[in-house]
Amino acid sequence: MSTSSTHLSAKADTPLQTILVVEDEVLIRLVIAEYLRECGYRVHEAVSAEEAILILQAPEVSIDIVFSDVEMQGAMDGFGLARWIRANMPDTQVILTSGADRSADIAGTLCEAGPLMKKPYHTQEVVDRIKQLKATARRF
């Protein structure tokens, strides 16, 4: 299998997975969300952990992966959101991002994908990270 066969179609007819992007910096959120859509994912957006929970609880919405900033305004940060997801939706995978190096060890126990992604990040790194999660899920 060549590497080109793993490349995502720019406009796939069927979304690969549904991703929820949780980020309170609007331009970052828009760039990441739009890039993921162009890669064929169905993407929902939330400006806070509170909004993310409302979407996750919506009966007509099925989120496969939550991509969330750690430091966000509001009563709950990304870690709190990850804990809520682990307790209520254990099948939903979580990717956390942060600029703080020391958050990496703490997030390791919450993020099934492994080490924390650090800001700033390139959009291609986001897609590669999601591919890794999918590859991990298929082994079991």
Next chain:
Amino acid sequence: MSAASVTVLPRRTPPTILVVEGDIRIRYRVSDELRAWGFKVLEAGSAPEALTVLDAVPVDLLVLALDLPGDGSGWDVVRHIRERPAPPKLIVTSGETDPPDTPEPFVRKPYQAVEVAALAAHSLNWSRPPQA
């Protein structure tokens, strides 16, 4: 050539719509419906977010809730838009019973997302892509 013989063809390039709505349950539904109609959709949950997007990204139309949470209201966004030399089109929404004093199309909450999408398509001269 008379004006009656001019044919206006639908747009081929997807317009960009900014949905400004503080209620995430409304925002994601109307955004999803607009994307299903082929629009490129950006989302903002507050007036400051909307203003940040408007200053950074070209937008063809706003679906703007006048009743926004936090700092600023939909009217702050309306004023910002009207100061622009080439303002984007506007559809305003609100839960108020009486329509606001504005010439733009008004949709009262609660509304069906398809109603807003049809209104946006008409405003932007956009034809919905054929559904599979």
